[in-house]
Amino acid sequence: YDLLTGQVVGRLSGPKSIVRDAFWHPERHEIIAGA
Known part of the structure; x- marks a missing residue:
């Protein structure tokens, strides 16, 4: 989201x-998530 407007600007798939x-992966453009 945008910190100034509070609007959602993107969503991740998954x-x-x-x-x-x-x-966040330290070298790649990847996010690791767990539930």
Whole structure:
């Protein structure tokens, strides 16, 4: 979301269930998530 307007500017594809942990890969453009 945009911090100034509060508007959603993009959504990630993937599971629709609750994500409890998410981590950015330190070198790649990847996010690892766990429920």
